[in-house]
Amino acid sequence: MWCWRRMLRISWQEHKTNVFDRNLIGEDSVTLSSKIYKNKLQYFGHISRRAGDNLEKIFMQGCVAGSRRRGRQKLRWTDGxxxxxxxxxxxxxxxxxxxxxxxxxINRVTQGQP
Structure with a gap:
């Protein structure tokens, strides 16, 4: 927000809200979490569509032999x-x-629709 305020030449003394700044920019109600979810899902789609045997795709689809440890399991990227x-x-x-x-x-997930 600080960077946007500098570009719009809005002083901190004007006591403008972040909502006001986002309306000027045209970025209404995009939250940080929805941006992260969108980037994560876009990257998953990008790696899934890649051809050949690349390292990212092998890690994403790979299944390691053996069993997981006792206790609460650590979350994997694919669990997300x-x-x-x-x-x-x-x-x-x-x-x-x-x-x-x-x-x-992706749009359904980032828009918050079930």
Whole structure:
């Protein structure tokens, strides 16, 4: 916000709210969490659509042999994808191959619609 205020030449003494600044910019009610979710899902779709055997795709789809430790399990990156989309990781992967379908899912998640 400080950077935007400098560009718009709004002094801190004017006591303008952040909402007022966002309306001037044209960025109404985009929250930081929705931006993070959108970037995370876009990256998942990007990696899912990549061709060949690249390292990111192998890590994302890979399954390590063995069992997890006792106690509360640490969250994996794919667990976050499952929680955001409400889909299993295999269904999310297949959905990401179709760009239009994946963009619809991203918009649904970032808009807060069920």
């Amino acid at each position: 994808i499952k929680e955001l989309t409400g889909l299993s990781i295999n269904v999310a992967y297949r959905s990401a191959l179709d760009r239009q379908k994946w963009n619809y899912i």
